[in-house]
Amino acid sequence: MKRSENKMEHRNMKKRIPLLFLAGLLAGGTAIAQAKIIHLHATLHPVKGVLTKGSGKMTGNYNTKTDTVRWRVLYHNLTSKVIMAHFHGPITKPGQNAGIQVWLTKPPAHPMPVAPIVGSAKVSPTQAKELLSGEWYVLIHTKKHPAGEIRGRVLTGT
Known part of the structure; x- marks a missing residue:
């Protein structure tokens, strides 16, 4: 050669x-591993027994590779200032109450800035399973309704 x-x-x-x-x-x-991004959403409506014209919407996603949930919550026409907001769960049927899973706001005491509430958090495998199974809900607490003014079940999809 x-x-x-x-x-x-x-x-x-x-x-x-x-x-x-x-x-x-x-x-x-x-x-x-390839990350899978799962879209999340919730329509927020008045908590049973609460008189309000308040409403809202949560959009977000869950990243399967990083075990991170991200959210953006908008709300309107609440009776007073927001004092805190959370993901609660697990529940098996609408209207049930459950414990706090993730703070969407910083823990009190504080008056919240106006909407949107934006953030992210890492969740455990058990929490992720509950979240993706529709067992969590968003709850917004206000000064006039500290037990919660509006809430909505978290669902997957768009």
Whole structure:
């Protein structure tokens, strides 16, 4: 083999190695997990027994790779200032009450800034299962209704 042919073969081999590596990854898969982003939403309505024209909406997502839930909560026409907001759960039927799972606001004492409430938090595998199964709800507490003024069940999809 001539020297120039040998150089050419060496260059071609250098180009093939990355392609062979990529082909191997595509054919055999990778150990790197792909994140799945699951969209979340909730329509917030008055808590049973509370007289208010308040309403709201939560949109967000859950990242399966980082176990992180993100949210954005809008609300309107509440009777007084928001003092706190949370994800609560687990519940099995509408209207049930449950404990706090994740604070959507900073813990009190504080008056909240006006909407939106935006944030994120890492959740446990059990919490993620409950959240994605529709067992959590958003609850917004106000100064006039400290037990909660509006709430809505968290559902997956758009």
